[in-house]
Amino acid sequence: MENKKISKYLSLYEATSYINAVRAGVDNTPTGEFYQNMLDVAVDVFDPCREAMGGPLFCHCLYRGQKYNSLVKGADPNSDHLRAQAIDMDCEQYGNGDNKKLFLFVINNLDYDNIIWEFGNDEKPDWVHVSYKKGRNRKIITRKEKDKPYVRHYDSRMKIEERLKFLGLNG
Numbered sequence: 001m002e003n004k005k006i007s008k009y010l011s012l013y014e015a016t017s018y019i020n021a022v023r024a025g026v027d028n029t030p031t032g033e034f035y036q037n038m039l040d041v042a043v044d045v046f047d048p049c050r051e052a053m054g055g056p057l058f059c060h061c062l063y064r065g066q067k068y069n070s071l072v073k074g075a076d077p078n079s080d081h082l083r084a085q086a087i088d089m090d091c092e093q094y095g096n097g098d099n100k101k102l103f104l105f106v107i108n109n110l111d112y113d114n115i116i117w118e119f120g121n122d123e124k125p126d127w128v129h130v131s132y133k134k135g136r137n138r139k140i141i142t143r144k145e146k147d148k149p150y151v152r153h154y155d156s157r158m159k160i161e162e163r164l165k166f167l168g169l170n171g
């Protein structure tokens with residue numbers, strides 16, 4: 001497989017966790033509508049985040065096909081990553097900005113179905129998960145803490161600061 005760019009900033013290898021998938025002995029390349037979903041996430045979510053952060057942005061995961069997903073420890077069997085409709089980003093990996101800034105950029109500027117503040121603490125998440133379903137995005141804000149169930153906020157009519165406060169986060 002050739003490592004081509006699938007958007008201005010994201011490569012196919014990054015989007016498909018190529019190295020880890022090969023190590024696991026799995027072909028993790030999406031096809032058909034999943035391939036299109038992957039492009040939508042790269043263009044509509046990753047690229048604007050990368051530009052807002054002004055430097056390299058780590059894509060921990062975008063597509064995780066059924067086979068590869070089953071091999072990843074702790075991966076949700078119903079994850080949006082299975083259909084290439086989600087991306088995990090971490091700007092601290094390359095020492096470039098902080099993940100809270102990234103989180104706030106997405107909720108204030110982009111369209112998304114479900115954004116997850118992944119672990120970390122009240123100050124910042126360890127990484128940011130963004131689910132994106134073109135044309136049917138619900139703007140749900142979710143917080144995930146260690147050993148606790150997800151806490152979700154569905155009411156997108158409420159001000160973002162109030163919604164964050166509800167989840168125990170400070171905006």
Ligand SMILES: [Zn+2]
Nearest residue numbers: 086087088129
């Ligand atoms: Zn994720």
